[in-house]
Amino acid sequence: MITSQDTIAAPATAPGEGGIAIVRVSGPRSREALSRLTDRRGPFEDHRLTYCHALDENGEPLDECMAVLMLAPATYTREDVAEFHLHGGFFSSHRLMEALRQMGIRVAEAGEFTRRAFLNGRVDLSRAEAVMDLISAGSERAARCAVRQLDGGVSSFIRSCEEELTGIIAGVEAALDYPEEIDEEEACASLASKTRALALTLRSACDRRGAYLxxxxxxxxxxxxxxxxxxxxxxxxxxxxxxxxxxxxxxxxxxxxxxxxxxxxxxxxxxxxxxxxxxxxxxxxxxxxxxxxxxxxxxxxxxxxxxxxxxxxxxxxxxxxxxxxxxxxxxxxxxxxxxxxxxxxxxxxxxxxxxxxxxxxxxxxxxxxxxRYAGEGELTRMRHISLAEKAAGALESAADLADAGGALDLCAVDLHEAMSHLGSITGDRVDEKIMDEIFSRFCVGK
Ligand SMILES: Nc1nc2c(ncn2[C@@H]2O[C@H](COP(=O)(O)OP(=O)(O)O)[C@@H](O)[C@H]2O)c(=O)[nH]1
Ligand SMILES: [Mg+2]
The missing domain is CATH 3.40.50.300 (P-loop containing nucleotide triphosphate hydrolases)
Incomplete structure (x- = not known):
């Protein structure tokens, strides 16, 4: 999906001395940024690193450069992306950022590239968080958990729970819609056992100590x-x-x-x-x-x-x-x-x-x-664990209601609540506020 959003830019490499410094641009004006701020005459080939010089806003060369144009949708943000690979150190990337700003391309906010990747459907929320975790991992274990999450371990676990829950909800709704055809007692018994099993699956996936550590x-x-x-x-x-x-x-x-x-x-x-x-x-x-x-x-x-x-x-x-x-x-x-x-x-x-x-x-x-700790549960992030525990709580409350024999409509309320907690883990149902909080913890340039 190519969005009509504005174009953003930020250094993608850590500041300081180093071999190269990469400035990344994402948005509809990416191609234009390359043609204005490099001395390459011909067009850039898609996804091909090309040698050229980066220019400042007056057309003066500011550094040698390997530049690349990556056209949507096969990019990190699913928008058009341009990258300038300059020499490391502060000055080249700083000068280029200034030239981009003069073009009216604004500096990205913290986490904005990844936020766009999420909004454009390239990654779900748990994978976006994994990107951040990997960048900031303070230990080998944290990095390992992040990679597993990046591979979609959390997403696929939560999706399978959501599928199971969808089945349960469908059963309850059928019983509510066709009371004369479905035996309520039977429906309640099967509901209670299924929801308890699902709650248990969720609870045992929560590795609180592992997440904390x-x-x-x-x-x-x-x-x-x-x-x-x-x-x-x-x-x-x-x-x-x-x-x-x-x-x-x-x-x-x-x-x-x-x-x-x-x-x-x-x-x-x-x-x-x-x-x-x-x-x-x-x-x-x-x-x-x-x-x-x-x-x-x-x-x-x-x-x-x-x-x-x-x-x-x-x-x-x-x-x-x-x-x-x-x-x-x-x-x-x-x-x-x-x-x-x-x-x-x-x-x-x-x-x-x-x-x-x-x-x-x-x-x-x-x-x-x-x-050391025993659990290597699927969920190793505090945000996910507290949502999964809330979902499990709602499921258990539905099971209690079903055990008490009836009030299927109330059960349905609990089940939908559980579903919405699960949805907040993957980001299927997540509000702007939570998104702001999650992405603001990213570094600028990611
Ligand atoms: N012989 C010996 N001296 C030690 C040992 N550990 C600490 N010291 C000495 O004990 C003094 C106090 O040590 P320090 O680590 O500053 O103690 P602190 O006040 O508890 O932080 C210093 O003179 C250290 O060199 C040890 O294992 N063997
Ligand atoms: Mg001391």
Whole structure:
């Protein structure tokens, strides 16, 4: 479909130094953009990369260029598309964007190319979202989920659920339209069992933990008393000198963040100020930030200094984190330990030394227990999961009504509600507001 929309342009490659920078144009004036802003005399062949020079609005050459005209509908947006492949760096693409603007071609909004692809029917909403997920994937797992979604895994799963639901709705409507021909009790029984089965299919496809881990990662806070070796541990885990390490108690005040991958999931580490009574203003703020970070964490690494007796702050911390996902780390095992402390935590804690590296693999293994999860459900995106759960809820309510024997018209209302939730996943039924929200999270140029 070629739309009559205006023509948009944006750099499609990340800004900065690089081999090439691509400026993409989409819309009815794409061909004109190429003929005005390149020195090629003849026409551009469809889908063929051609060597030429890009020109500015005055016809002055601004860079060498490989340019391509891609005619609708075999393009990303299903509109005519032009691309200018310039040298990387800021200036060429910036100058060309200015020349396009002078022609009256406007800068694309965030996600606008993909939005057009969606509106022109080239991709459904879940695939459009997958494009964004792939671009912004922060972990291998997130990228894998995105590719699966891009391949249409989510769409085909939801479509099959929609088909099943259409069948169920048709059955209910037949019973409503021809009450004398269809036995209501039978209709209700079959409705209840079918809708419950479908609700179950949807619920078991929802991989909430997987979605959370791939979208957010595992928030892990390193906490403990001052000088226990928390910052050293952060550095050792991420393999970089991120946090300042000294033997001065109270060195870390701001929260220092770093990350590493575990089972393809990003572990978001936060190193915090050591917990102690302190008179110093900045350190006190750091300590209260540490407590707040602890509250929201998915996993706590409680660092206990093996060379010292356990102080009251550590006791309190151990109490506060009991029953949560936590790993106790007994630090500095290369030094002579305090016998009491070592004896107490010998079995419960992961003993390690950041100096020798001893025990680090065991800690990584322990952390990886929290980044592994059983489910590899079809739905791994929070937006899809909450819609699928709403649909399942509506189906269960229809099943309850049917079980209670009757009110088929009310069941039908629930079933249609379920259908509309499913439709919001693929974008068959989605309003402008949701679309704005989804596409505004894209980068400009995609
Ligand atoms: N020998 C030894 N010293 C360590 C180890 N971990 C940390 N330290 C030392 O303990 C002091 C405090 O470490 P730091 O990581 O800043 O502790 P934090 O206050 O808990 O962040 C520094 O002098 C570190 O060099 C360790 O595993 N072995
Ligand atoms: Mg520190």
């Amino acid at each position: 791939s979208e957010n990662g595992l928030d892990t806070v390193i906490c403990g008393p001052v000088n226990a070796g928390k910052s050293s541990l952060l550095n050792a885990l991420c393999g970089e000198e991120r946090a300042i390490v000294t033997d001065i108690p109270g060195t870390t005040r701001d929260i220092v963040t770093a990350s590493f991958q575990s089972n393809g999931v990003r572990v978001n580490l936060r190193d915090t100020a050591g917990l102690r009574e302190s008179g110093e203003v900045i350190e006190r703020i750091g300590i209260s930030k540490a407590r707040a970070a602890l509250t929201g964490a998915d996993l706590c690494l409680v660092v206990v200094d093996s060379t010292r007796p356990v102080d009251p702050e550590t006791e309190a911390l151990l109490r506060d984190t009991a029953g949560r996902d936590r790993i106790i780390v007994l630090s500095k095992t290369d030094l002579p330990g305090c016998p009491e402390t070592v004896r107490r935590f010998k079995n419960e804690a992961v003993a390690l030394s950041c100096v020798t590296g001893h025990g680090m693999d065991r800690l990584r293994d322990e952390i990886s227990r929290y980044t």
